[in-house]
Amino acid sequence: MIIAWVLGGRGLLGSALCRALSRDDTSLFTPPERFCWDQGQKLSSQIAEAVQAFSSRAASAERWEIYWAAGIGTLSSPPEALAPETNAFSNLLRLIESDRRLSGMPGSVTLASSAGAIYAGSPDEIITEKTPPTPASPYAHEKLRQEELLNSFAMAHQGISAFIARISTLYGSGQSTGKPQGLLTQIARSMVRHKSIEIYVPYDTIRDYIAADDAAAAIIETLRSTRTRPHVLVKIIASEKPTTIAEVVSIFKRLARTAPRIVTSTSRLSGYYSRRVQFRSTVFPENPLTPRRSLYVGVAELMAAERIAFARNTEDRK
DSSP states (O other): OEEEEEETTTSHHHHHHHHHHHHTTOEEEOOSSOOOTTOHHHHHHHHHHHHHHHHHHHTTSSEEEEEEOOOOOOTTOOHHHHHHHHHHHHHHHHHHHHOHHHHTSOEEEEEEEEHHHHTTTOOOSSBOTTSOOOOOSHHHHHHHHHHHHHHHHHHTOTTEEEEEEEEOEEEOTTOOTTSOOOHHHHHHHHHHTTOEEEEOSOTTOEEEEEEHHHHHHHHHHHHHHOTTOOSEEEEEEOOOOEEEHHHHHHHHHHHHSSOOEEEEOOOTTGGGSOSBOOBOOOSSTTSOOOOSSOHHHHHHHHHHHHHHHHHHHHHHTO
């Protein structure tokens, strides 16, 4: 039996990982209480208690898996707002290291990283795992710090493997309303509410959109199917289907039979975004990622979910 713990299990990717792991008959661990990410000292105590509880549950398992899908920062966050997340991740690794049961049995730690942020400054037309990281924002630098922490941790513990999943642009239902991120989600919400949305990059900007459920399935499959994998694996998780913002707008227009109300403008964040991002994974090409849903179907699902959420919120306010 495998026991798995998804940190950030209520988020976009985290919830998708939980769904995929549940279908796979994996035993899912849930911490005793919800983490207080904005309270550093309390968060440290909560993580320590959770690691202890997870270790106790792992006693009856053959191996354990921890997925770090937590994220309190965004591309617009200043360095001081990003550091607590890295500190929490570092604390988690230290606690695993000091736990005799977890450090003494087969296990793995997976870190959800950001391909778009890490390669934002790359001049390469096609970005692969061989492309050198070119961070252009504090957020990207912090993600690289987390990757370095995990790499050092895994190299010091041969019984524990590491998987760094550099993910392209995620989308899906359930994205946090408190974070102004996720272009597809923001367009869907603005259309449901009959509002305009600001876009800070040109219409010919290329992105690689992958549904959260497809990314989660790919992460788990990669982690478990590659028996000859290196001790520290770095792989790009992407649809490998470049799409312009103009094409995205066209999809929404076809689905809603009306065009989204878009206002184009500039922002101090514009320099953090690459104009053209195309990904291609060259790691384990014998197991290529085949997204289960097209972007058209994914956007249709997103629009339906946002309509339901909007109707529910409207009803609750009555």
